[in-house]
Amino acid sequence: MATVTTPAPETQQVTGTRPSSGKPSRRTGSPGWRIFRYAVLLASLLLVLIPVYVLFVTSFKGIGDASPSRTWFFPQTWTGQNWADAWEALSPALMRTFAMVIPAAVLSSLLGSMNGFVLSRWRFPHANLVFTLILFGMFIPYQAVMIPLVQLMIDINVPNGIPSLILLHVVYGIPICTLIFRNYYETVPMELIESARVDGAGMLRTYFSVVLPISIPSFVVVLLWQFTSAWNDFLFAVFFSTANNGPVTMALNNLANGAMLSNYGVSMAGALIASLPTLLVYILLGRYFVGGLMAGSVKG
Known part of the structure; x- marks a missing residue:
């Protein structure tokens, strides 16, 4: 009586890596979330640096130039x-x-x-x-x-x-x-x-x-x-x-x-x-x- 051999199933190669689900990882986040995060950080940085800017700019202004009306402007003449x-x-x-x-x-x-x-x-x-x-x-x-x-x-x-x-x-x-x-x-x-x-x-x-x-x-x-x-x-x-x-x-x-x-x-x-x-x-x-x-x- 003839014997019928069943072909062995194909073995799958195990790579040790999980298949990608197409979703952004928790560490990186979505592009929109990253943009929002960097925007908040930039806004916080600007808020902190505003007084430093005023101090630095005013420190180089002359007597007539250093006035409240010109707080945010650069000096007309820089002086040390x-x-x-x-x-x-x-x-x-x-x-x-x-x-x-x-x-x-x-x-x-x-x-x-x-x-x-x-x-x-x-x-x-x-x-x-x-x-x-x-x-x-x-x-x-x-x-x-x-x-x-x-x-x-x-x-x-x-x-x-x-x-x-x-x-x-x-x-x-x-x-x-x-x-x-x-x-x-x-x-x-x-x-x-x-x-x-x-x-x-x-x-x-x-x-x-x-x-x-x-x-x-x-x-x-x-x-x-x-x-x-x-x-x-x-x-x-x-x-x-x-x-x-x-x-x-x-x-x-x-x-x-x-x-x-x-x-x-x-x-x-x-x-x-x-x-x-x-x-x-x-x-x-x-x-x-x-x-x-x-x-x-x-x-x-």
């Missing part, structure tokens, strides 16, 4: 004298401000790092209560304690001007620095701390030899934060300094009041000069700032 006058008025205050913000940012960051390490890895009785009391300093308005604070600074004989401002920014910067470092140190594996203890290291040796070298991301965050906060402060500067020994915000205020009725261009140039250091800091270190914030956001 406003920048020279603003620099001459602000340069001493700029140097004093650098002498204030650098030690204030470093000291508050270092103290906040120590506090965060102790509160996160070296438990002691009522540690959570101590941490809550430290954070409570973040929520007290400066205006509410300004009068007793002035009296305290007089009683302890802290010199008026930059020394007083350094001390104040260090003290008021400790709460936010402690919070950031405590959250970051919570992500550090406990095995590192335990291994240091096994090797005989105490609390300070563990901090300086093990914890401090891996704290660079958080230090970038708090240093940038403290640098910007101290640089832009005006309230403490009004109460604890004068135009002759105060930071750049005091000098800028005096410059603006003196130039308001004579030449808007000088005050605009002064505002740009005063904001340039913080702008450069964020341009150069902004990506490290975001990375440092994310480093302590997820507990590992």
Whole structure:
């Protein structure tokens, strides 16, 4: 009897890729959605840059040209004298401000790092209560304690001007620095701390030899934060300094009041000069700032 052979079915080649459905992927989106998104981003960018445009353009206008009626127009005659006058008025205050913000940012960051390490890895009785009391300093308005604070600074004989401002920014910067470092140190594996203890290291040796070298991301965050906060402060500067020994915000205020009725261009140039250091800091270190914030956001 003859046998009938059934042909084998054709095998399909498996490529490992899913067939295209013809729909745009979720990542790219439809062309209309992309256009709308870019339009919103462009509109937001223009909204932010409008004040910068006014500042920049007005800073190059002469006395008669810098008027409210010509706010949006380019200068009739471009001049750099406003920048020279603003620099001459602000340069001493700029140097004093650098002498204030650098030690204030470093000291508050270092103290906040120590506090965060102790509160996160070296438990002691009522540690959570101590941490809550430290954070409570973040929520007290400066205006509410300004009068007793002035009296305290007089009683302890802290010199008026930059020394007083350094001390104040260090003290008021400790709460936010402690919070950031405590959250970051919570992500550090406990095995590192335990291994240091096994090797005989105490609390300070563990901090300086093990914890401090891996704290660079958080230090970038708090240093940038403290640098910007101290640089832009005006309230403490009004109460604890004068135009002759105060930071750049005091000098800028005096410059603006003196130039308001004579030449808007000088005050605009002064505002740009005063904001340039913080702008450069964020341009150069902004990506490290975001990375440092994310480093302590997820507990590992």
